[in-house]
Amino acid sequence: MSYFFPALQAEWLKVRKSKVIRITAVVFTIAPLMAGFFMIVLINPEFANSSGLLRAKTQFAGEADWASYLRLHAQIIAVGGILVFGFVTSWIFGREYADRTAKDLLALPYSRGVIVIAKFIVSFITNILLSAYVVTLGIIIGWIIGLPQWSSAIFVHGLSILLVVTFITISLSTPVAFIASYGGGYLAPLGFVILTVVLSQIVAVTGFGDYFPWAIPAIFSGLTEGDGVLSFNSLFIIIITSLLGIFSTLFWWIFADQH
Structure with a gap:
């Protein structure tokens, strides 16, 4: 345990000093900006009268109110989060091999498992902070726009869905750590992330999205057809997928030959 906190501090320092994470945050800023833009179009339909395509594209956002706006953010995290959270996880684990620093970590006088757990915790914290940044910015934009039908009940309900979608989407990034370590x-890992996004869309259309881990967040957020309820089977699949990612990464770092 005495080695764990120094390892955690070192991993956090890497993230805090990294330009990659800052650039990722800037890119993720596009999400709430686009959500706000869609609401503006819905509030002012004449704004899009000159472009029927623009009007059609904003219809999926629902009505111009807080309930639809918060649900739209949940849908953004359900899909975009797979890409962003997967990218962050792949960078935290894959950079050691790309920068040829993995051998330095393996030479440290403590268990390799400590390194892996520290990386997972930092990855989780980083992804949570990115999500909090996006949601907070989105709420500020919503207030600036002046969206109607605000109430504490709507806000709490929308925020609860956002939290659930965020946690389950982040948990699905653990297999990316194994792919980054193995590859x-x-x-x-980036190829794996893109593949999961594509397959989740295909599987959801066929009606088997409840059984494909990376399609479940989108179904729960209401992006695809479904009851929007996180069933026990879906929750079980997410937990198993997350644990497989964690333990396979631990196994690889502890037992595999590292060259």
Whole structure:
């Protein structure tokens, strides 16, 4: 345990000093800005009269009110979060191989498992902070726009869905850590993340989204057809997927030959 906190501090320092995470936050800023833009179009339909395509694209956002606005943010995190959270996780684990610093970590006088757990915790904290930043910015934009039908009950309900979607989406990024460790870099995990996003759309259309982990957040957020309820089977699949990612990464770092 005496080695854990120094390892955690070192991993957090890497994230805090990284320009990659800052750039990721800037790119993720596009999400609430686009959500706000959609609400503006819905509030002012004449704004999009010159473009029927623009009007059609904003219809999926629902009505111009706080309930639809918060639900839209949950949908953004359900889909965009798979990409962003997966990218952050792949960077935290894959950078050691890309920068050729993995051998330095393995030479440290403590268990490799301590390194992996510290990386997972920092990855979780980083992704939570990114989500909090996006949601907070989105709420500020909503107030600036002047969205109607605000109430504490609507806000609490929308925020609870946002929290659930955020946590389950972040938990699904753990297999990315294993792919980054096994592949020894960024390309393999990024390819895996893109593949999961594509497959989740295909599987959801076929009606089997409840059984594909990376499609479940979108279903729960209401992006795809479904009852919007996180069933026991879906929750079980997410937990198993997350645990497999954690333990497979631990196994690889502890037992695999590292060259």
